[in-house]
Amino acid sequence: MYIFDYQRPVDKAGAMLAMQGDARYLAGGQSLVQAMKLRLSACERLVDLGGLDELRGISVHEGFVTIGAMTTHATVARSQDVLQAVPAIAELAGGIGDRMVRNMGTLGGSLANADPAACYPAAVLGLGAKIQTDRRVIDGDTFFTGLYETALEAGELITSVSFAIPLRAAYIKYKQPASRFALVGVFVSQGAGGVRVAITGAKNSVFRCSEMEAKLNTSFTSEAARSVKISTDNINGDMHGSADYRAEMISVMSARAVEAIRAR
Ligand SMILES: Cc1cc2nc3c(=O)[nH]c(=O)nc-3n(C[C@H](O)[C@H](O)[C@H](O)COP(=O)(O)OP(=O)(O)OC[C@H]3O[C@@H](n4cnc5c(N)ncnc54)[C@H](O)[C@@H]3O)c2cc1C
Structure with missing residues (x-):
């Protein structure tokens, strides 16, 4: 691992302020930290999103299940709201990796990482989701642009994802x-x-x-x-x-x- 600076803001404004230069967001570290340890990835600063409670949570409203970007797979898997509205999402989250990955890994990190074999991207396209960022709403159908590539701009923060509730x-x-x-x-x-x-x-x-x-x-x-x-x-x-x-x-x-x- 190369040396880097570490920041842990407590709100979105602080996170935006900390994203200067060669900086990356850190969610649960389930992909990023491993890549950094292997020196496959490097940055000068990590901005840890763990202090941003506003990015966690689940709500069901007007035909959509909205899940905060920092909500872990384990939380989604056992959410009664998700189980009632779209059980397929809870089942998907419950089948990700192992217990540690589910306790640490997040929805936002999974989508931003855009691994070609990840599960959540299939739910985004399969349900016609909308991805809310700090600056706009991105249509799920246009979010994934290639191998580990997305429509996110430099420093753009996923804040939540709204999945349309199907029949x-x-x-x-x-x-x-x-x-x-x-x-x-x-x-x-x-x-x-x-x-x-x-x-x-x-x-x-x-x-x-x-x-x-x-x-x-x-x-x-x-x-x-x-x-x-x-x-x-x-x-x-x-x-x-x-x-x-x-x-x-x-x-x-x-x-x-x-x-x-x-x-x-
Ligand atoms: C052993 C193992 C097994 C796994 N199995 C599966 C599986 O079966 N199915 C599956 O789908 N996934 C699987 N995963 C991946 C797992 O789902 C993680 O959620 C995923 O790796 C992202 O991790 P994270 O949320 O900790 O994000 P991090 O690793 O912290 O970040 C990943 C990337 O997303 C960026 N990022 C994070 N949050 C945001 C945000 N809110 N806005 C913008 N950018 C952001 C970071 O800068 C980084 O580039 C597995 C991982 C491991 C280690």
Whole structure:
């Protein structure tokens, strides 16, 4: 780890003030600190968001579940409000990593990090979420721009995320056995605007699967999902699974998500 300066502001204004020069926000450190320890990442200052209580909390209002950026995965997983409004989000959060990761890792950190195999990005696209920052609202569909890349500007702070409450939804992931990240994860929702299907783990960035959405809008059955042949174009292949395997898994996981939704 390289030497850095550490600041722990107690409000948003203090955080903005501390973000000078080569500075980065620190949430639970579950990605950033590990990268810094390995010297894969470095900055001159860390601005710890742990003192900003205003970034924590969950509310349900006018068709949206709004979750503060510093809310941990463990808090989301056991929130009665989330379990009632969109159980798929609570289940997703409860399936992230291990107990320590869930107790420390945060929604805002997960989205800003934009890991191609992370779970929350699938919920953002799968539900049509809105990302509130210190300066604007970003449409979830335009938030993820590439491998570990987002629409956030330098120093921009995610403050909360509002997920549209669907009629029904489910998130199913096939876990990479060592890390528990998604080898392939599929978030399916049925809402007023039709079916949304978001895939994580299979490409350089989370994406909506238009051919699966078209099929499920016609016939919302697991057989229909299973019948969709996914092209291997731009699908990841590595030692954990070939592109052919991951493409096949998209249909299989989508079918399981539809089954889970129909069983709700
Ligand atoms: C062993 C292990 C297993 C894991 N398994 C999974 C899994 O199965 N599924 C999954 O989805 N994730 C998984 N994760 C990742 C985990 O979900 C963390 O939430 C994620 O790494 C982000 O961590 P963090 O919230 O502590 O953010 P940090 O590591 O503190 O920060 C990550 C990045 O986000 C930036 N940032 C943080 N907060 C904000 C904010 N509010 N606004 C703007 N930028 C911000 C930081 O500057 C940094 O660049 C795993 C991690 C580990 C270590």
